[in-house]
Amino acid sequence: MDIEVRPLEAPGVAAADEVFRDAFATVLGGDVHRDTALVRTRFRAPHTAALAAFVDGELAGSALLARWGSVAYLGPLSVTPKLWGHGIGARLVAAAVDVLDGWGAGHQGLFTFAQSPRHHRFYERFGFWPRFLTAIMSRPVTGGEPVLGWRLSAAAPPARAALVDGCAAVTDAIHPGLDVRGEIDAVLDQGLGDVVLIGEPETPRGFAVCHTGAGTEAGSGIAYVKFAAVRPGPGAGPAFAALLASCQGLAAEAGAARLTLGVNTARHDAYRQLLAEGFRTDIPGVTMHRPNEPGYDREDVRLVDDWR
Numbered sequence: 001m002d003i004e005v006r007p008l009e010a011p012g013v014a015a016a017d018e019v020f021r022d023a024f025a026t027v028l029g030g031d032v033h034r035d036t037a038l039v040r041t042r043f044r045a046p047h048t049a050a051l052a053a054f055v056d057g058e059l060a061g062s063a064l065l066a067r068w069g070s071v072a073y074l075g076p077l078s079v080t081p082k083l084w085g086h087g088i089g090a091r092l093v094a095a096a097v098d099v100l101d102g103w104g105a106g107h108q109g110l111f112t113f114a115q116s117p118r119h120h121r122f123y124e125r126f127g128f129w130p131r132f133l134t135a136i137m138s139r140p141v142t143g144g145e146p147v148l149g150w151r152l153s154a155a156a157p158p159a160r161a162a163l164v165d166g167c168a169a170v171t172d173a174i175h176p177g178l179d180v181r182g183e184i185d186a187v188l189d190q191g192l193g194d195v196v197l198i199g200e201p202e203t204p205r206g207f208a209v210c211h212t213g214a215g216t217e218a219g220s221g222i223a224y225v226k227f228a229a230v231r232p233g234p235g236a237g238p239a240f241a242a243l244l245a246s247c248q249g250l251a252a253e254a255g256a257a258r259l260t261l262g263v264n265t266a267r268h269d270a271y272r273q274l275l276a277e278g279f280r281t282d283i284p285g286v287t288m289h290r291p292n293e294p295g296y297d298r299e300d301v302r303l304v305d306d307w308r
C-alpha cells in the first residue's frame, strides 16, 4: 500500500473530520462527537500541527498535535476503519513524534483507552508509556449558579496581554515552560467560549479555558474545561474550589446542562477535591508519557486537563 504522510492543508480538513468521526464512532458506537467541532477548531488554532495520511490520493487518516510550551501531546489520531491494520496509524505516529521532538517538547504524551492493550502496545513502540488514569468527569449545572471571577473576553485588549502573561506565570510555576496561550487565543479568536480568572488582576491566582456549546470541543448542552490551573502553594485548595465555582457560573450563563473536565488521577489532591465537589467519572482513560516521567502529574498540582 502506497501511504504518504504530509501536513494537513485546509482543503483536507472536512475529510479529516469525517474520518475522525467515523473512526471513533466505530470504536465507541453512536454519534460520539455529535455537534462538537474538534478537528476544524484545532486546525485553525495557532499552537497546533496536523498531519494527514493519503492512500491513492485519498485522505485515509490524520493526527493532530498541540504544543503547550515545554509540553506537547498527540491526539486525536484516527484512520478510516476500512483501512485499519495496514500500517497507516503507525506512519502517522512516526511522523507525529518527529514533530513533537522538533518542537523540543521535553514532556510529551497522549490520552488513550485504559482498557485497550492493543493501543498501549501500539504507542509503546514509539516510546509512550502508560501511567495514571485520566478521569473525564462531569457534574450537573442547575442554571442558578452565580457568575464569579472575571472573564478575559471582557478585558480591554491592552490589559488582556498582561492577564494572559499572568496565566502563563501560573502554569510556569507548576511545570517550567508549560504555556497554554495557544488554547487561550483559540478560544478568544474563534469565539469558542471564554477564559475565567480568579485572584488579583495583575497576578491571577488561577484561570480556566472553557469551551461552551455546539461548534466547539464541548458540544451542545455542555461546558467543557479544556484547561484550568491554580498557582501552587498555601491556599491552592480553596483557590481551586473558587475556580471550579467560576467555571460553574460560566456554564450556567452559557445555558449548559453539564460541566465537563478531565483530571489525571496522579494529581491526587485535585482528583479528591473534584469528587468531593460532586464530579463523577464518565470516561476513564489513561495517559501515556514520552519519556516515562510524571511531568506535572504530581499529588499537589491543582490542574485540570485531558489530552484527548
Ligand SMILES: CC(C)(COP(=O)(O)OP(=O)(O)OC[C@H]1O[C@@H](n2cnc3c(N)ncnc32)[C@H](O)[C@@H]1OP(=O)(O)O)[C@@H](O)C(=O)NCCC(=O)NCCS
Pocket: 023, 024, 027, 077, 078, 079, 080, 083, 084, 085, 086, 087, 088, 089, 090, 091, 111, 112, 113, 118, 119, 121, 122
Ligand atoms: C488506532 C488506529 C489509529 C490504528 O490505526 P491503524 O492504521 O489501524 O494502525 P496500524 O495498521 O499502523 O497498526 C499498528 C498497530 O495498531 C494496533 N491496531 C491495529 N488495529 C487496531 C485497532 N482496530 N484497534 C486498536 N489497535 C489496533 C496493532 O497493535 C497494530 O500492531 P500490529 O502491527 O502488531 O498489528 C485506528 O485503529 C483507529 O483510527 N482507531 C479508532 C480511533 C482510535 O482508537 N484512535 C486512537 C485513540 S488514542
